[in-house]
Amino acid sequence: MLTSYLACTKFRYFIWGVTSSTATVALTLVVIAVISGTTLASGINDAGKFLTAANDTTPPTSCVTSSVGSAEALVSNLFAAINTAKCELTNASQWPADFADEALSEGLQKYDFVIVGAGTAGSVVASRLTENPRIKVLLLEAGGDPPIESEIFTMSSTLHHSAYTWTDFGEPNPNCCQGMQQRRCYWPRGKMLGGSSSMSGSIFLLGNKEDFDRWRLLGCNKWSWEEMKFLYEKALKASQHEVVDKPVGAIVLNHFDPLEQHKELAQLVFNASSELGLRYISNLADGTSVGYTDAIPANIEKGRRMSVAKTYLGQVSRSRPNLHVIKNALVTKILFSSDNSRAMGVEFILRNRHRLKAAATSEVLVAAGAINSPKLLLQSGIGPSEHLKALNIKQVADLPVGNNLHDHGMLPLILRFESEFSVPPSMGEPQSVADYFLRQIGPLAASISIMGFINTNTSSSSQYPDLHLVSHTIVPTGNADSFKFLQLRDEIVAGISRAAGNQSLLQIYGSLLRPSSRGKVRLRSADPQAPPLIYNNYASERADQLTLLRNVRFVQRMCTTAAFRNYGLQLLHVPIEECDQLPYDSDDYWICYIKYLYIGAWHPVGTCRMGADTDSHAVVDQRLRVRGVDRLRVVDASIMPEISSGNTNGPTTLIAEKATIMIEDDWKTKLA
Template sequence: MKQVWGVMKIRTLLLLINCVQLDLVSGSWNRKGGLAENVINYFKEHKRAVTNFIAEGTKHFEEEPRDEKNILPEYDFIIVGAGSAGCVLANRLSEFPHWNVLLIEAGGKENYVMDIPLLVTPLQVSEANWKYKLEPSENVCLGMKGRQCLLPRGKVMGGSSTINFMIYTRGNRHDYNLWEKLGNPGWGYEDVLPYFLKLENITIPDLRRDTKYHSTRGELPVSYAPYHTPLADAFLEAGRAMGYRTVDYNGETQVGFSYLQASMKNGTRWSASRAFLHPIKNRKNLHIKKWSLVTNILIERDTKTAYGVEFFSGKRKYVVRARKEVIVSAGAINSPKLLMLSGIGPVEHLSELDIPLLQDLKVGYNLMDHIGLMTITFVLNQSVALRERDVMKDKAFMEYMSYHTGPLTVPGCMDGIAFYDSENPYDTEGDPDIELLLSAGSIASETNAHKILGVREDIYERFYKPIEKFHTWTALPIILRPKSRGRVFLKSRNAFEKPRIYFDFFQESADMDKLLLGVKKVLELGRTQAFQKYGTRLHDIPIPGCEHSEFGSDDYWRCVLRHYAFPIWHLSGTCKMGPASDRDAVVDSRLRVHGIKRLRVIDSSIIPILPAAHTNAPTMMIAEKGADYIKEDWRLDKF
């Protein structure tokens, strides 16, 4: 216990030093009024905040499931990946004490500082991220470094739920009814809704009464952020002025405007690990192996039956057998990568790399993502947005540490959300194809945000730097039903090498047309009285690379889209769910890999068509449903 407190005190000290912007290299440690005296005074002045932070950080540290040192030679189930799906599966399968479960994660433990909602952007360059990139393109991401958009993926307990923006959305009923129509029985909206309810613990008072569409029984807390900027209220007001309702988008209908429902509790991020693993850390039949990369699924060639995995932890190689099943929950990039390394994938691609073929399937195809734009920037003449220079000061940190309130509880600056059906704009029961995501800031608001997001330095200097001192906001238009598809390839047979990821997300011109509609909705939003009362004006410096087009014209915005649109990090579809008659399908409706026994894929990679949702909640739902399939197939009742 003393060691834990010591570690947390050191971490807290370092954080507080950063908060008050004390300079360790100034040589002022021993001078009167220098660093030592400042730190001592700081602790005295903010005793409550420091005590709370240390206590909560210590609790988080103690509740983190331990890294198992003594791995058994055999388990009933082996789960690859402790992300949003893997955490749910590990919880549900280990409910049965006679089932032994091994959960393997390539990353390490969470850090309590990672759970401060506003501090999302720096996580994208931390060791908790796989740091994937799209391959260079001549058609998209032209304004990014190396013409490559970044694809953050969580490499940490909790996976991407530990580094994402915490936005909790389920999608529209039409999404899941379409999954069922594509040949996937049991995946219609009425079938999946109970699984969303099973995992949810809604803490928003007005929504707790809606027992048809919300639940208070689950492990995942869902709430509004305790703090909203005035821009969030302006966003809802603007929506009403534009003819839309304020809506519970996880309720009966989705079209309309809302504050964000987020996977947070008491103003703090609540990852899949915190929700589903921390409460069961003492289950004897669940072993967790961190910092471990699975390199191969062991499959009997004659019977095509999976029977275990190989993985490396440090420099040591482990071989572990599975009595019942191997479950791949490594995400939309790493799940297809692992299948292909194990001989399951497109025959032409595997033969190029001399990987012996076990099953010819379209693994790695059908890569999907929602596409958005964060470049439409509005400048304000009032101090109502979020800027790093303001919120990183003493007061905001003390408020957060003491009470879990204040601007640090806003999930990555995201303060409002709207869903829009461009085909039937005022149909309240419509099928949304565009999302507007309000950011109470912009790339100019945060030091080094452009570097973290991959925007070129010269573009920042010319376009963003002139407005650094101002309060700014943006709203991201996002297309929810993209037609374009990408693909994940292996680079080599080396499991430690990153795959190649190709995705021309404007390959289908309809996607650019749809996103251009979204751009126009954002511009309309900025013209409403709700935003004009804060002096909102569009930042009208032509963005570099698009000066040749008339500013504000369709051609100008199409140019901007080719340069600065980017995937929203909802990667899906690369192990598509579908019947055997679907030549593109990799798993069946019970998430079993076609042609291979005792092997399933359960994560976002099985999604056949993207739902109109940020994919964290749908991925957890898929895991809940997959766990029930496993229980049924091994003759255990659902509960």
């Protein structure tokens, strides 16, 4: 540790003394070489070639050979520090050790609880339960440790279509996603420790007080805003009072460090929203309400992602022998007693070749997320009887598993600047790369994150918003990479670039906070390794289409403000052949636009809905126990009866906190 610190200190002193842009580029070549696994010799060679070419017009036959040793020492320190920086980001000790080899060689013991999925919910529950040394927990995760791109949260979109992602597409839907690749909605989810929280924007929002009032009206009277606030504050206190010898899982929240260019954009948006009568929200600890803000809490620290898989699970796992984590373990079935009355354990495939079983003496806890949790229940015989019968799956319980799928969705609107505007440096520029790896600052450590929460119902003065607007990225002209995140078809991206001309662009994403449309998850086949059928049904309800239309009209109102007019900001006309057959800016035109560009926000919830005992639509009761089956519980965003008003990772964390209290209470006699 001391050696690494000294090397890093010497390296930073060396770099801060260098002001040449060519030196920065050379450094970046070395950094990229090390990160990508290229040999140090190759990195040195590439950097040397660049520096020589930049400073000498005559190609040399060899580099300077004379030296008294000091320069060589500096170069050695340079590479030592770069390697240290990489190792700090990819240090395996920040994640739990893999128990897989022991399981294969020695077999698996019986555990009190077997948890399926090490995403947000699974990580929290495993961490909290094992605070009691008498409780033995096995946590099974289908993926492995997150890659370095996950640590640099601004690079999370590069994980799409990778081995770290469940890459699925929704079934064709004529109401949405027609502008996406394959004309189908893309459904990426994290397949690694942390799940989707290891590739999300790291935003942590509690939602609105009325979200939980609505849950109570739906029969979930044990879930209140006051309870969620209590759990939130409790988790935050844990981070402030960490005991070194007995670490405790905690939420790590900070605000993003804004770039100067981001501050300029934020002021522009705040000025425009103020002209429309919207207040500035300085603190979201009391939930989302109508207004605009850039004070966004997130699971980050010094430019690094701080998912609960790290701060709850990773930081405690190596000091708890009662917690075993097995990675690359795909759970394929829940095992039941001979009379199907209670869950006994699970069956899983380890590393794509070993079939194992794990027994749970207390409960099986399913925390695989709003797509994979219902999929596992269906595979195990819990779900709609007609669906299970069609696939010849033996029924254990007839429940509406997979129904009630919904998501905020996301409608991008693109605006063009007619006047010059400060554009943030690209994340891929050499200076940006050097800034991040040396000091964790710059574009790779920053986020624009200007959020608006809007009530578009003009007849209501409620502080309960129905739209979430995110003023996201200033897009340099011609940079089509900025649209890869949206997974748009090539011809649409090309049309945007043509319409942009030589001007920079501003993207504003609008999301429905209270969507009416509902979809479902079903099995494609009885093969547990087959991808699920996802019927997202975005914008299938007229009410959702009309709210999105009001979103468009609101952004157009922003364009009439003095703040926006000062920069000549206007909506870009995105060429879409079908929509262009209609009068531009008519309601019908924008409904057509919604059909093409309303896509997923990747906040799926609701598929194992929680409800009262009398609720025929509920899969789990208020204690998250699967109805009709003992010793089986679902703990993740799938239990939400209705989605929260904002990014869902925060409420999922608190759902897991509350679930743990319930589990401990239910089993206090046995586990005392």
